[in-house]
Amino acid sequence: MTTLLQVERDAIAGAARRVMARCDELARVSATAGAIERVYLSPEHARVNRLAAEWMRELGMTTRQDAAGNQLGRLRVNPAPSGRSPGEPAARDEAPALLLGSHLDTVPDAGRYDGIVGVLMALEVVRMLRVPAPEGTGFRSPLPFALEVVAFSDEEGTRFGKALLGSSAVAGEWDDDWWALTDADGTTLREAFLEFGLDPGRVGEAARRPDELVGYLEAHIEQGPELDERGESLAVVSSIASARRFQLVVEGEARHAGGTPYDRRRDALLGASEAALAVERICRSEHHIIGTVGQLEAYPGAVNIVPGEAHLSLDLRGEFDGERDRVWQQIERDLDEIMGRRGLRWRAHEIHSAPAVFCAPLLQDAVSVGIRSTTPDTADDPAVIFSRAGHDGMAIGAVTDVGMLFLRNPDGISHHPDEAVSAGDVARGIQALAESVLQLAADRG
Structure with a gap:
């Protein structure tokens, strides 16, 4: 298979280097000296959201922090309204969006790639696919849908013991019983919302409607050894445990x-x-x-x-x-x-x-096409792997179709400082994710 993206080797390698450098930069935002720890509604959460928003605005995306503390950026189908700069917050246009991303929170003494690499790869896909908007008004999506990048705020559940809080809010699955959850210091979730500057009474505003979304695609390191044992870089995820x-x-x-x-x-x-x-x-x-x-x-x-x-x-x-x-x-x-x-x-x-969440067949096919774009025409079909680890897609599956791309993680170690991914595999992953988006756009006409 020959594609436009295959000839942009230098650009893709540069994107991978940028992802690796930003993973290092985010690793320095930690509550614990000499280790990585970022939990929900903490000062570290606020700092990485600001960094992510800055990187989103650099790409011409409009940005917002939603009512649950998730950071989002949007690349519009149409140019920004007259008189408003491309990076300035604005009401969302009417086009549905393909959601790309992962999470920026961590477990205690974490690695630097779990979740983080998926957010940063999503930003590089936007960089590769965006086109100039008419009359110098910034950038727009050239696809039949908008592109949104989401940095979910609490996939791990480290602080309050309940995972997927950020993505559950986006899926409209917030449970008011969660307000009574407490952290190790006795701070309730409600109190933490207020201290962070969020209004508990408005958390429902984070919810997205099915008609607003085309689907959700997430790139993530495999938190197990299967790809490493197979000697392969990338895999299609079939379902989440x-x-x-x-x-x-x-x-x-x-x-x-x-x-x-x-x-x-x-x-x-x-x-x-x-x-x-x-x-x-x-x-x-x-x-x-x-x-x-x-x-x-x-x-x-x-x-x-x-x-x-x-x-x-x-x-x-x-x-x-x-x-x-x-x-x-x-x-x-x-x-x-x-x-x-x-x-x-x-x-x-x-x-x-x-419950188990099964990736949508259409998105699995798109990811498979994306991976094949990174391999010789004679290569076998991409590996298809069931994810034993949980992901934000488990929550987002309640509101839209979900697809996932796995990247090789040497030795399969995760939730540990030795967690790893290579720049070469990140480069292949960026190309595969971008091609997956283009394939999905083609499927939608």
């Missing part, structure tokens, strides 16, 4: 460590530890089901006291909702047996649930 998250509490009896013989102990920590091993045993035997216990705390937490209570988390993911739920039921049965045998009680509080 369904997910359920629980906080589990195991109750026993706190007693003197020296004076209590084993046959009289009701050790909550041992019960929780056996529960964690049961999660691993059950999930290892299941295809495409991943269970993780990422937190485990014992109370009262003294060296000379048998733990009377233990708290543990459970993150359960699967390609299909039914399989995921069936595995949870098996875990429940095993925990009943473990706790009954040890004289313990347990309970679970579900804190997050999201």
Whole structure:
């Protein structure tokens, strides 16, 4: 396949270098010295939004921060209204938009590419596809739809324990019960909104209507090793894993460590530890089901006291909702047996649930065409991979079609400072994403 974009090698390589440099620049915006940490509604959130808005305006996009703190830029189909500069905030034109982007928030001690590279690649696609507007009024989209880049504000859920807050607001899925969520300092989500300068009463204004959107395309590093093991740069994402998250509490009896013989102990920590091993045993035997216990705390937490209570988390993911739920039921049965045998009680509080989201066939086809534009004509069809990690597309799928492009991540490590992607793969990804947009425009006539 020969395309216009294939001959722009120098421009694409320069775009990739710019993405890598900006990933480094954003990595310096952190709440933690010597590490990367940016959470929702923090000063760091505000700083990266300002940077993203500056980069959007450089491209001739109109910019706005929505009512949930997401940063957006829009490249219009029509030129900016007379008397208004291209970068000046303005009412959106009537054309529907293709939404491109990802998120800028992070987990604690994060890598610098998870989410971030997708926002920056989206900006480079706008740079490549924009055309001058008539009479020197800036730039516009040459496509039958507008282009919007979104930097979602809270994909990870690090601060308040609830993921996808920013994209849920855009999807019109905001739940008023979330206002009572608190962070580690006891600040409620409502209080954090006000401190950030947002009005909780207007969060509904972030919602988009289906008729406003053509679809959502996201480029993201693969948070696993499959592409690296295959020796391939890019993949089409078929679906995003369904997910359920629980906080589990195991109750026993706190007693003197020296004076209590084993046959009289009701050790909550041992019960929780056996529960964690049961999660691993059950999930290892299941295809495409991943269970993780990422937190485990014992109370009262003294060296000379048998733990009377233990708290543990459970993150359960699967390609299909039914399989995921069936595995949870098996875990429940095993925990009943473990706790009954040890004289313990347990309970679970579900804190997050999201169904599997399947990428739209039309967008999958467009991404596939985009990837093929970066490979020889004789190459095999692009890899198609199911995403075990969650993404903002899980929320956005409620309001529009979703498509995703994966980039190779050496060794598959993510949510860690060693997370990586190469400039060469970013260059191929930018070309593939731009070609995907052009293919979607062709499909829409």
